[in-house]
Amino acid sequence: MTESTKVRVATIWLSGCSGCHMSFLDQDERLIDLAKKIELVYSPIIDVKDFPENVNVTLIEGAVANEEQLQMLKKARERTKVLISLGDCAVTGNVTALRNSWHHSDQAVLERAYKEPSDLNAAIPTAVPKLLIHARPLHEVVKVDYYIPGCPPSADLINYVLTELLAGRTPIMEGRSKYG
Amino acid sequence: MSVNLLKLKIDGVEVSVPEGTMILKAAKDNGIIIPTLCNLEGLAPYGGCRLCLVEISGSPKLFPACITPVGPNMEITTNSDRLKEYRKMVVQMLLAERTHICSVCVANDHCELQAMANQLGVDHVMFERKFTQEPIDSTHDFLVIDRNRCILCTRCIRICDQIEGVHTLDLKLRGKDSEVIMDLDEHWANSCSCTSCRKCAKVCPVGAIYIEGEPIGHTKNKEIAAFIRDRRNRR
Numbered sequence: 489m490t491e492s493t494k495v496r497v498a499t500i501w502l503s504g505c506s507g508c509h510m511s512f513l514d515q516d517e518r519l520i521d522l523a524k525k526i527e528l529v530y531s532p533i534i535d536v537k538d539f540p541e542n543v544n545v546t547l548i549e550g551a552v553a554n555e556e557q558l559q560m561l562k563k564a565r566e567r568t569k570v571l572i573s574l575g576d577c578a579v580t581g582n583v584t585a586l587r588n589s590w591h592h593s594d595q596a597v598l599e600r601a602y603k604e605p606s607d608l609n610a611a612i613p614t615a616v617p618k619l620l621i622h623a624r625p626l627h628e629v630v631k632v633d634y635y636i637p638g639c640p641p642s643a644d645l646i647n648y649v650l651t652e653l654l655a656g657r658t659p660i661m662e663g664r665s666k667y668g
Numbered sequence: 669m670s671v672n673l674l675k676l677k678i679d680g681v682e683v684s685v686p687e688g689t690m691i692l693k694a695a696k697d698n699g700i701i702i703p704t705l706c707n708l709e710g711l712a713p714y715g716g717c718r719l720c721l722v723e724i725s726g727s728p729k730l731f732p733a734c735i736t737p738v739g740p741n742m743e744i745t746t747n748s749d750r751l752k753e754y755r756k757m758v759v760q761m762l763l764a765e766r767t768h769i770c771s772v773c774v775a776n777d778h779c780e781l782q783a784m785a786n787q788l789g790v791d792h793v794m795f796e797r798k799f800t801q802e803p804i805d806s807t808h809d810f811l812v813i814d815r816n817r818c819i820l821c822t823r824c825i826r827i828c829d830q831i832e833g834v835h836t837l838d839l840k841l842r843g844k845d846s847e848v849i850m851d852l853d854e855h856w857a858n859s860c861s862c863t864s865c866r867k868c869a870k871v872c873p874v875g876a877i878y879i880e881g882e883p884i885g886h887t888k889n890k891e892i893a894a895f896i897r898d899r900r901n902r903r
């Protein structure tokens with residue numbers, strides 16, 4: 489396939505641990521087959537600054553936890569045909585959303601993280617994006633087309649979903665998906 | 669004593685079942701497994717989780733199979749598209765009602781709710797999740813209850829009452845506010861009726877009651893209630 493006929497795929501890393509991207513890379517030699525069919529146009533593992541137009545599939549890891557991520561997610565949704573929540577943080581909020589039970593303002597979260605544990609010179613950073621009050625799964629903010637749960641989702645599951653989608657089929661998650 | 673056999677159909681298959689049998693058991697005895705969470709062999713059925721809902725032709729209502737006895741000439745459907753959709757919805761509501769975060773839960777990979785979500789293909793929850801602040805009680809020497817993970821199946825309450833016979837555990841409040849409590853809402857360490865028998869932890873389908881420091885795979889035992897009941901009945 490020439491570059492122009494390949495499926496344009498992007499991956500985004502929001503508030504997550506990057507474990508889902510590690511799992512994506514864990515597809516190992518299957519990545520070589522995948523690379524024949526897809527062109528990676530945006531990802532933390534390639535050097536592209538802006539999210540491009542006309543993306544076919546975007547895999548998003550992590551929950552939406554701050555304003556910058558919120559804008560990023562909306563931009564990705566506008567420019568993507570098929571948007572996939574990758575991993576439990578994107579699907580449920582997961583560990584990122586643990587703070588939701590205990591803190592109900594961005595200030596409270598920052599004080600818990602930066603002030604309370606600090607012995608001296610405690611300071612809350614100012615040059616960072618404003619936190620959202622609660623960390624949210626992606627589908628509470630934008631329309632999501634497919635979900636790949638797991639913490640992290642197995643490389644096999646990621647590969648299954650991508651293979652099915654590239655073949656024009658709908659992935660069947662019964663008995664395959666797994667939280668945690 | 670003669671047993672009155674009833675003829676009925678389950679998923680189109682004609683079966684004969686003793687009168688008084690619950691639909692859930694009638695189906696199981698004929699090789700049809702209906703999904704359940706609150707039901708446990710050896711304990712009185714409760715009908716709380718609503719996963720075992722089935723259709724009976726002639727009625728627009730759905731019936732919980734665990735507490736609905738078979739009737740003559742019933743035609744029961746256990747797995748229609750409507751039921752599948754409702755079961756997925758039930759699991760989603762259970763996941764949304766409290767803080768269920770599998771990756772940091774003691775019961776990860778040993779959890780019946782997690783397994784049910786996987787089995788039914790609940791790959792996301794369409795309801796906004798509640799992130800609860802239910803009290804955790806770790807005052808007991810080794811038993812811990814984290815009510816944020818509780819699905820209110822009442823297995824712990826029923827085994828404490830019906831098998832151990834002490835009825836330490838019970839529910840307070842109603843609906844989503846319900847909480848499993850010890851005695852008259854005491855801290856677990858102050859319970860004067862608890863025998864520390866651990867059966868509550870053994871039958872908890874999720875990670876709500878567990879034994880501190882013990883791998884949860886060792887603790888869980890779904891057969892314990894039926895085992896004790898059968899041994900008792902031998903006498």
